Amino acid sequence: MDAAETAGKAAGKTAAADLAPHELRILVAVDDRRGFSAAAQALGLTQSAVSHSIRGTERKVGAVLFERGRKGATPTAAGAAAAAHARRVLRLLDTLVAEARGADRGTVEGPLRIAAFRSVALHLLPAALERLTARHPGIRPEVRVVRELGAGTAGEVAEGRADVGIATIGGTSPVPAGLIGDVLLEEPYALVHPAGHPDPRSLPLVDWHENCGSYTREWWGRQDWIPEATVLTEDDGAVLSMVSNGHGMAIMPALSLTGAPDTIEITDLGTERPTRSVGYVTTPELASSTAVRALIRELRAVRA
Missing domain, CATH: 1.10.10.10 (Winged helix-like DNA-binding domain superfamily/Winged helix DNA-binding domain)
Structure with missing residues (x-):
């Protein structure tokens, strides 16, 4: 040469x-x-x-x-x-400035971009953000609600559109390549149906599309009593509304049932019931930043 x-x-x-x-x-x-x-x-x-x-x-x-x-x-x-790489590089430059300016004060100022799916945004994030902003008033959370389907919230992080994603992850739904994360909580699925119905398993199924682990898919496939969905909605909130008004039954994770109305009844699916693992994902370069570490700490605290 x-x-x-x-x-x-x-x-x-x-x-x-x-x-x-x-x-x-x-x-x-x-x-x-x-x-x-x-x-x-x-x-x-x-x-x-x-x-x-x-x-x-x-x-x-x-x-x-x-x-x-x-x-x-x-x-x-x-x-x-x-x-995607450009967004992440630019975000890292912003973080460099924010961390350097806040080094002497032991805090940081600036936006923290969070991607979350609906039930997390409703029932998990608010308490964590309240704690976060009380301890770090300079951090400005920016929450983007994303359907947990396909790339979902993890995709927002991978593409550099979010610093942290609250995603469905776990043993059967691994953290996407190039990202890091951990499970925050395991929530069981339950049978949800109109209160007082004598045979809820005979009702039509109301469902919505979402990412789920391989065990959940396998469990679902073994249940001969679950019919094809006759009502398919955009999110779990619409499912809960349809069930509470007597239009069918559904199989839903616990977080989606927070604050469920008295018009529905929740029935346990037994010891082999499927569960959903909810966790956080972030990029390796942002994992050690003050804002990201602070949010993860508060998310763990509210689920403790």
Whole structure:
């Protein structure tokens, strides 16, 4: 290998490291808004400046990041991955500043982005956030409620849109690759039906789509008495409302049944009942930050 080839390969290895924060912000803006014009407007730049920056980033990365077309800019697989990393790098830079400024005071100021699914946002987060902000008044929680389906809340963290996700994880639903986390609580599923019904298992099933572990899926498949759902809703709150009004029965986790009305009855499913593991996920680079550690501590405290 001659000197020119060696120098060329070295340059290729370091080019991506030369990306500046403003280039990452432009990359994220184009990905978020799916267009150069919209990104330019959001950033207060000209469209040509955004286009020039993206071309430069593509040259440094060595991959096409967006497909250009009349409908805007669609991220390629490389573009989606680059945008996710860019969000996380930018967030880490923000954290660096916040942690450095707060080092002498032993606290930190700034936003803490949390992704949570509905029942957690209703019944677990409020108490934890109350404790968090009392101890760290400079932290500003920003909660995004996300359906726990597919990538769910963990996907928000992986893509750099959230610092912490409250997700369904556990032995049969492992923490996604590239993230770290732990289980906060195990909640059992129960049969939920109109109060006083003589044969609740004969009722039609009201259900909703959500992520669940392999044991839950296997258990469900072994239950000959569970019919196909005749009512399929967007979330567990709608399921509970349908059941409480006499439109069927459901199988729901305990957190979703917090504050359930008197018009429903909750029946235990026995010792082999399925459970749902609820835990937190975050990125390795943010796991040691003051805000993330403080939130995890308060989440554990409210479930103790």
